[in-house]
Amino acid sequence: MSGTEPRPAAETSTAPTTAGKHLPPEPQPRPAASSTSPGPAAAPDESHLVPLLTPRDGVPEVLVEPAALTAAAAALANGTGPVAADAERASGFRYGQHNYLVQLRRQGSGTFLIDTAALPDLSEVSDALRGVEWVFHAASQDLHPMSEQRLFPDRIFDTELAARLLGMPRVGLGAVIADVLGLKLRKEHSASDWSRRPLPTPWLEYAALDVEVLVALRDALAARLEEQGKLEWALQEFEHVRLAPPPAPKVDPWRHVSRITDVKNRRQLAVVRALWTARDENARSRDISPGFVLPDRAIIQAAKACPRSVPALVELSEFSSKNQRRRAPLWLAAITSALRLGESQLPALRGPRTDAPPQPRTWADRDPAAAARLEAARTVVQELAERLGLPVENLLQPDALRRLCWDKDATRSVEDAAAFLRDRGAREWQVEQVAGPVVAAVAAAPGARPAD
Numbered sequence: 001m002s003g004t005e006p007r008p009a010a011e012t013s014t015a016p017t018t019a020g021k022h023l024p025p026e027p028q029p030r031p032a033a034s035s036t037s038p039g040p041a042a043a044p045d046e047s048h049l050v051p052l053l054t055p056r057d058g059v060p061e062v063l064v065e066p067a068a069l070t071a072a073a074a075a076l077a078n079g080t081g082p083v084a085a086d087a088e089r090a091s092g093f094r095y096g097q098h099n100y101l102v103q104l105r106r107q108g109s110g111t112f113l114i115d116t117a118a119l120p121d122l123s124e125v126s127d128a129l130r131g132v133e134w135v136f137h138a139a140s141q142d143l144h145p146m147s148e149q150r151l152f153p154d155r156i157f158d159t160e161l162a163a164r165l166l167g168m169p170r171v172g173l174g175a176v177i178a179d180v181l182g183l184k185l186r187k188e189h190s191a192s193d194w195s196r197r198p199l200p201t202p203w204l205e206y207a208a209l210d211v212e213v214l215v216a217l218r219d220a221l222a223a224r225l226e227e228q229g230k231l232e233w234a235l236q237e238f239e240h241v242r243l244a245p246p247p248a249p250k251v252d253p254w255r256h257v258s259r260i261t262d263v264k265n266r267r268q269l270a271v272v273r274a275l276w277t278a279r280d281e282n283a284r285s286r287d288i289s290p291g292f293v294l295p296d297r298a299i300i301q302a303a304k305a306c307p308r309s310v311p312a313l314v315e316l317s318e319f320s321s322k323n324q325r326r327r328a329p330l331w332l333a334a335i336t337s338a339l340r341l342g343e344s345q346l347p348a349l350r351g352p353r354t355d356a357p358p359q360p361r362t363w364a365d366r367d368p369a370a371a372a373r374l375e376a377a378r379t380v381v382q383e384l385a386e387r388l389g390l391p392v393e394n395l396l397q398p399d400a401l402r403r404l405c406w407d408k409d410a411t412r413s414v415e416d417a418a419a420f421l422r423d424r425g426a427r428e429w430q431v432e433q434v435a436g437p438v439v440a441a442v443a444a445a446p447g448a449r450p451a452d
Contacts (some may be wrong), residue, residue: 029180029220049184052177055208059201060111062101064118069125072104072112077128079109082157084214085134087116087142088194088207095287099145100194105211106132113207116149117195123150133157135218137173139238144246156242157234159214162221165230165237167389173210180220181213228389233429237394240427251352258296263303266346270338271303273347278334282327294331298324302335356399357406367406369450374405376445377438384437396434400424404438408450411442 063069076083088101102122105111114122134153136142138160143153163171170176174185189206199207225231250256254276263269276299283290298318307313310328313335314320319328357363363371381401385392392398400421404410410420417435426434442448 029216029223046178046184049178049182052183052185052209052212054205055111055212057110059204059208060113062199062204063112063114066119069114069119069122072114073124073128075109076104076106076112076125079106081107082133082135082215082218083129084211084218085136085142085146085153086207086210086214087146088192089145090193090195092191092289092291093193094195094289095283097145099142099149101199101207102146102149102151103207103211105208105214107215111208111211113204115197117197120148121150126151126153130154135159135214137176137214139241140244143242143244147246153242156238157218157222158238158241159217159221161237161241161394162218162225162234164394165234165390166221166224166228167391176221177213177217180217183213185209230390233427236427236429240425252347255351257299259300262300266343266349267339267341268303268306269347269349270341270345271306271335272299274334274338275299275302275331278330282330294324294327302331306339307332307335308339357402360402363406367450369408369448370406372445372448373411373442374402376441376448377401377405377411380437380441381434384433388433396421396426396430397424400426401438405442411439414439 061068063072083104083106086103087099088103089097090100091097099116102114102116103111104114104125114125116122131154133155135157137158139156139158143156159173159176160171163176168176168179170179174187177183177185186206186209189203192203194203222231222234225234252273254273257272257276260269260272263272275294279290279294279299283293286293295318298316301316301318302313305312305316307316310332313328313332314325319325319331324331357370358366360371360374363374378401381396382392385395388395403424404417404420407420409416411417414436417439418431421431421435422428
């Protein structure tokens with residue numbers, strides 16, 4: 001949606017009040033607070049908020065049959081305005097980040113809760129909504145899992161990103177709904193195991209409420225963005241998120257085990273790698289969160305102790321439980337394989353090299369001119385972010401700024417800086433805001449240019 005297109009009206013409903021239930025009034029946008037740079041905020045007073053307890057149209061049945069999905073797709077196609085979208089996963093319970101429930105709501109269509117375990121292919125819903133704007137909160141968390149269900153929005157509006165660009169100090173869905181619409185959203189089931197079947201009714205209420213006022217929130221935030229001259233920025237951000245590829249697989253993911261810095265030699269690192277791999281294979285085969293199979297702290301404890309027998313392993317506190325004692329032969333086999341490796345097969349103490357610049361704390365010794373460029377650039381970008389009323393990382397990613405300053409030629413002209421930032425994925429609005437001020441700041445900084 002371009003900045004000049006009219007915004008669809010906020011969704012309204014004429015559905016009757018459900019007997020015995022407290023239903024809030026139609027959400028009305030609240031006046032925006034004065035724009036300030038985001039930062040720590042005192043606990044908000046929520047006494048004035050209207051609780052959002054029950055979906056206005058009641059709790060819909062969960063769709064599990066293909067015929068019901070076809071009917072839902074037709075209803076959504078006949079609706080009007082944007083479609084509110086959300087999904088629930090079982091993070092911390094199941095292996096990976098897969099959706100177990102998808103929620104959709106559109107004016108004139110109602111709310112639909114879709115069981116993606118029973119209906120894994122939702123392409124007919126995606127086809128029914130061609131050209132329609134989808135409204136998410138934190139779209140980057142939902143888009144890639146939704147692609148597994150063949151859901152591919154043509155346009156999106158991200159209320160979390162909008163809140164960040166507006167400089168709101170709290171950007172969680174409940175906080176933004178409270179600040180903008182004056183409603184209190186229930187969040188008690190956000191970390192539940194959504195693979196559970198059947199899903200309890202209170203969970204379904206929660207899921208339906210997550211999309212109940214999302215379109216009204218979108219309209220209010222769009223109006224604020226337009227008032228602040230940031231709507232075009234937001235549209236560029238939304239499209240960037242929509243088109244972003246899935247995250248690349250991590251190199252040496254086992255190096256992300258918690259407290260791996262407690263491990264001091266390559267042999268112990270090999271034990272960490274072997275145990276992480278055995279845990280991951282076991283968790284994948286059982287479709288269970290790896291942390292439930294073997295916690296990180298157990299991996300580190302075993303790596304430091306390097307036990308050579310099952311009795312020695314189960315003497316360790318993290319392996320003394322019934323479950324871990326039962327799987328002790330599996331873990332010992334992994335440990336033993338690591339202990340038998342030759343020196344050339346052991347992992348390096350440091351992770352694999354990347355094309356990223358070194359840690360900034362080393363720049364003053366390694367390249368004093370680059371350190372001067374970074375100090376000048378950081379200062380001006382921070383000042384810009386404060387003046388524009390948004391988080392500095394939304395104005396420009398810190399990694400892009402570090403790379404820009406490490407390259408001795410990238411800040412020689414505004415054109416050079418602009419081209420460099422575009423190559424790093426910066427959006428056009430970011431380039432326009434940042435390139436000129438950074439080049440000017442670097443040019444004025446003593447010692448920022450190496451001797452040619």
